[in-house]
Amino acid sequence: MKSLRVKTQSEYEVTITDSLAAFTEKVSLLIKGDLVAVITDSNVDGIYKNEIENSLTGKKVIKFVVPAGEESKNVENYLKILNGLADNGFTREDTVITFGGGVVGDLGAFVASTYMRGIKLIAVPTTLLSMVDSSVGGKTAINLEKGKNLCGTFYQPSAVYINTGFLKTLPKKEVLCGLGEILKYRFISKDAKIDISKIDEDLIYKCLKIKADIVSKDEKESGKRKLLNFGHTFGHAIEKLSHFTIPHGICVAKGIVYALKISEKYFGTSEKVRKDYILTAENLGIDVSCEYDLNELISLISIDKKRSGKGADFVLIDDKFRPEIVNILLSEIKGYIL
Numbered sequence: 001m002k003s004l005r006v007k008t009q010s011e012y013e014v015t016i017t018d019s020l021a022a023f024t025e026k027v028s029l030l031i032k033g034d035l036v037a038v039i040t041d042s043n044v045d046g047i048y049k050n051e052i053e054n055s056l057t058g059k060k061v062i063k064f065v066v067p068a069g070e071e072s073k074n075v076e077n078y079l080k081i082l083n084g085l086a087d088n089g090f091t092r093e094d095t096v097i098t099f100g101g102g103v104v105g106d107l108g109a110f111v112a113s114t115y116m117r118g119i120k121l122i123a124v125p126t127t128l129l130s131m132v133d134s135s136v137g138g139k140t141a142i143n144l145e146k147g148k149n150l151c152g153t154f155y156q157p158s159a160v161y162i163n164t165g166f167l168k169t170l171p172k173k174e175v176l177c178g179l180g181e182i183l184k185y186r187f188i189s190k191d192a193k194i195d196i197s198k199i200d201e202d203l204i205y206k207c208l209k210i211k212a213d214i215v216s217k218d219e220k221e222s223g224k225r226k227l228l229n230f231g232h233t234f235g236h237a238i239e240k241l242s243h244f245t246i247p248h249g250i251c252v253a254k255g256i257v258y259a260l261k262i263s264e265k266y267f268g269t270s271e272k273v274r275k276d277y278i279l280t281a282e283n284l285g286i287d288v289s290c291e292y293d294l295n296e297l298i299s300l301i302s303i304d305k306k307r308s309g310k311g312a313d314f315v316l317i318d319d320k321f322r323p324e325i326v327n328i329l330l331s332e333i334k335g336y337i338l
């Protein structure tokens with residue numbers, strides 16, 4: 001078992017283990033009220049029906065199951081769960097547990113952050129992506145018709161409990177999505193020596209340690225936290241252009257190729273860095289090619305959250321392999337790539 005502390009304004013512990021007993025022990029200490037809402041999705045509920053409930057003896061558990069998939073991060077589900085909490089008499093003494101991947105995590109955390117101006121939240125991520133990334137850091141979100149993650153808050157959980165045992169049932173394509181974000185960590189912290197040959201507690205710990213350190217210094221993303229967006233400027237544009245048919249983690253992996261390409265002209269970073277990266281990703285089974293038109297991608301970047309002024313923020317890798325946040329004029333992006 002490993003654990004780490006995230007030193008945001010309200011500090012919390014992340015536990016990484018492979019035993020459910022550890023969860024029962026830790027969580028029962030944290031939960032004070034009588035009511036617990038478990039927010040999960042149809043796939044996770046199908047596989048792990050009463051896994052969480054069984055470990056919460058003496059509590060009244062109300063379960064909210066949303067259909068699996070990104071579409072569930074919507075206003076309707078958000079309101080449905082809020083009203084469900086109110087109907088069941090939840091107060092600020094009670095607890096919300098998110099049990100699932102990033103979708104359930106983002107939606108459930110947004111519910112927890114806004115119900116009665118904030119109710120206790122415990123995150124139990126079940127996908128690799130949510131274990132190494134989305135469950136820590138306090139970004140909550142739902143999607144609006146105009147776009148993804150347009151509505152949300154910063155709200156830290158009281159605890160994050162990661163059980164690597166849940167990964168046994170995760171489909172291979174979802175594992176690859178998590179690996180996309182893991183590849184990102186390898187670039188923004190070369191000292192961490194992340195070994196991707198084995199997905200285990202150690203790998204998850206190393207990724208989260210990087211994230212926790214960054215988030216502790218810049219909770220609301222005014223500076224250093226932007227490093228976590230490595231690969232995301234083009235990644236988000238690819239995601240949008242694919243109409244979200246290419247999953248987030250894979251888009252990030254593709255976006256990293258663009259970030260490295262730009263780094264070559266901007267910083268003189270060796271082309272070998274990109275070539276090695278492509279080889280690593282392909283060996284993992286991640287397709288990092290991108291057929292989309294560059295002009296279309298850039299026009300999507302121009303309406304993204306990462307745009308600032310006449311430019312867009314990019315995380316690049318300099319010739320000494322250090323990550324740097326750089327603002328590049330929209331009109332100049334193309335010149336760095338072609």
Ligand SMILES: NC(=O)c1ccc[n+]([C@@H]2O[C@H](COP(=O)([O-])OP(=O)(O)OC[C@H]3O[C@@H](n4cnc5c(N)ncnc54)[C@H](O)[C@@H]3O)[C@@H](O)[C@H]2O)c1
Pocket residue numbers: 041042043044047068069070073100101102103104106126127128129130133134135136137138139140149166167168169170171174177248
């Ligand atoms: N808040 C953040 O900081 C942050 C960071 C990155 C991504 N995100 C968000 O996370 C979401 C993507 O998360 P995701 O990749 O976990 O997707 P997801 O939550 O949709 O899960 C992927 C699929 O795996 C299934 N699943 C989950 N756990 C399983 C298990 N143990 N066994 C079998 N199947 C399982 C789910 O039902 C779903 O079909 C996106 O909405 C993205 O915007 C948020």
Ligand SMILES: [Zn+2]
Pocket residue numbers: 133181232248252
């Ligand atoms: Zn991401």
